[in-house]
Amino acid sequence: MNRKALFFTAPRQVELREETLRGPGADEVLVETTCSAISAGTEMLIYQGRFPRDLETDPLISALRGGFKYPCVYGYACVGVVRETGPQVDKSWRDQLVFAFEPHASHFVAKPGSLLPVPSSLSPEVAGFLPNMETAVNLVQDAAPLFGERVLVFGQGVVGLLTTTLLREFPLESLVTSDRYELRRNSSPVTPGLSLDPNSPGFHQNARTLLNGSADLSFELSGNPAALNDALALTCFSGRIVVGSWYGEKRAEIDLGGAFHRSRIKLISSQVSTIAPELSGRWDKARRFYIAWKALERIKPEKWVTHRFPIENAADAYQLLDEKPQATIQVLFTYT
Numbered sequence: 001m002n003r004k005a006l007f008f009t010a011p012r013q014v015e016l017r018e019e020t021l022r023g024p025g026a027d028e029v030l031v032e033t034t035c036s037a038i039s040a041g042t043e044m045l046i047y048q049g050r051f052p053r054d055l056e057t058d059p060l061i062s063a064l065r066g067g068f069k070y071p072c073v074y075g076y077a078c079v080g081v082v083r084e085t086g087p088q089v090d091k092s093w094r095d096q097l098v099f100a101f102e103p104h105a106s107h108f109v110a111k112p113g114s115l116l117p118v119p120s121s122l123s124p125e126v127a128g129f130l131p132n133m134e135t136a137v138n139l140v141q142d143a144a145p146l147f148g149e150r151v152l153v154f155g156q157g158v159v160g161l162l163t164t165t166l167l168r169e170f171p172l173e174s175l176v177t178s179d180r181y182e183l184r185r186n187s188s189p190v191t192p193g194l195s196l197d198p199n200s201p202g203f204h205q206n207a208r209t210l211l212n213g214s215a216d217l218s219f220e221l222s223g224n225p226a227a228l229n230d231a232l233a234l235t236c237f238s239g240r241i242v243v244g245s246w247y248g249e250k251r252a253e254i255d256l257g258g259a260f261h262r263s264r265i266k267l268i269s270s271q272v273s274t275i276a277p278e279l280s281g282r283w284d285k286a287r288r289f290y291i292a293w294k295a296l297e298r299i300k301p302e303k304w305v306t307h308r309f310p311i312e313n314a315a316d317a318y319q320l321l322d323e324k325p326q327a328t329i330q331v332l333f334t335y336t
Contacts, residue, residue, distance in 0.1 A: 006104040006314050006333075009071045011049030012322065014315050023084070024109050029093055030084035031115070036104045036311075037077035037128035038331045040157060040321050041223045045248035046074055047318050073103035077131050079124040080108075080335075082115075099127050104311065106335050119293055128332060129158070129301045133292040135244065135272040136162035141279060142270040143217055143242045145170045152207060152215040152234055153177045155222030156184035156195065158304060158330050159244065163219060165189045165299050176210045178203070178230075179222070181326040187304060198222075198230055207234050220245055225252035232256075238264045244271070304329045311335055 003021040008014055024030045045051045051068040078100045082093045089112055098115040102108045118127040136159055145151060151172050153164050156179035164177055168189055177188045177195040188195035194210055196203060208214060214236035220227050223245045231241045232255065275283050309317040311333045321328055 001107070003105055003107040004311060005073055005106070006075070006311065007071045007073055008046050012047060012318075014047070014318055015071075016312060016314055021107055022109065024086045024089075026086040026088045028086045028109050028111050029082045029089055029115070030107060030109055031078075031080040031098060031100060031102075032083045032107050033078050033080040033102075033105060033335045034097070034124045035079050035128055035308075035335065036075055036102075036333045037131075038317065038321065038333065039075070039077065039131070040325070040328070040331065041159070042246060043074060043318075044321055045246070045250075046072070047322060050248045050250060073105070075104040076101040077128045078102040078104070078108065079118065079127045083107075097124060097127070099130050101131070104314070104333055106311065116289060119297070121297055122293070123302065125302050125305060125332060126296055126300065129162070129296055129330070130289070130292055131272070132158045133162050133296050133299075133301075134288060135159050136166055137288055137292050137295065138272040138275075139163050139219060139221075139242055139244045139270050140166050141283075142268055142276055143219065143240060145172065145217055147171050148173045149216040150174045150211045150213055150236075151176070152211060152218045152231070154198065154218065154220050154227045154231060155179060155224075155245070156181075156188045157221070157223070158301075160184075160219070160221040161187060161189065161304060161329070162295075162299065162301065163221060163244075166295065174211045176207055176215075178207070183306075183326060184329060187329060198227065204230070204233055215239060218242070223247070223250075225250050225254070228252070229255050232258075232260050232263075232265065235263075235265050238266075240266045240268055242268045242270050246271075301330075305332055307331045308334050 002018050004016050082096045085093050097118040100115050149172055156177050177190050178198045179185050180199055185195040215234050216239050218231040218235045218241045220231050220243045225247045306329045317331050
């Protein structure tokens with residue numbers, strides 16, 4: 001059969017190609033995609049040509065193995081329905097709604113072990129938030145917030161919004177967020193007035209006032225490496241800064257020659273592909289996915305879907321994210 005697959009072919013160029021897809025093997029299934037979610041931070045680096053050429057795409061996602069280079073397929077949030085099963089696959093998989101870490105495409109072949117059945121309580125669109133929710137769970141686990149802490153979150157894109165929502169479930173003294181875009185500040189799940197514009201005059205002082213001091217814990221989720229300087233300035237002695245952004249080839253001067261030198265601040269690199277060694281004896285990916293599904297049921301993040309594009313109009317979707325990011329939060333592709 002033929003399928004439609006999205007390729008990044010050059011900086012700011014994407015192409016929907018029709019290609020032959022083999023049928024499922026004996027231990028595989030064929031999935032027809034219902035929708036797929038764009039990961040704006042990562043995918044815009046690829047779209048803009050700002051990715052490291054010597055970095056493997058994702059060694060843990062089989063469909064993405066290999067280095068970053070054009071042309072390439074990308075994406076890791078596909079939701080679809082199992083249409084065919086190989087002879088060795090339990091027939092109960094047929095017609096199941098499933099999630100897969102697969103690039104944007106109308107159909108794909110996969111082994112059942114790589115698929116996650118979507119709980120019946122969730123819609124396909126909500127299921128598309130699973131990778132970002134798993135990331136948010138990972139960020140919070142790596143940060144290990146404490147009772148009564150003052151917390152500051154830089155960035156209110158999808159990952160920032162989900163992380164902030166999880167943090168609201170902790171008994172913190174204060175929780176403040178920041179984002180340069182008004183839409184995202186207004187969507188931030190904090191008390192009104194506690195989401196700030198990091199480019200506004202007096203940002204540092206306003207943040208300290210709302211936090212009731214400096215932050216014990218900061219999250220840098222804006223995708224802007226320069227925001228690390230704000231995090232360093234606003235995090236207290238012996239505080240923690242969790243860096244969840246992937247910057248690609250973005251560069252910025254980081255001020256480590258000032259207060260940081262004596263501050264004992266901990267910079268924590270957090271990325272969802274692995275589980276922190278101190279947790280791996282008790283946590284595995286299956287347990288973390290279970291927690292992420294339950295969190296999606298509570299949070300109902302479909303309110304943050306701002307745009308839906310047919311996969312045939314993929315170029316328009318990336319152009320919107322590139323030129324008018326202030327008008328977007330979560331952008332989805334739909335398939336017919």
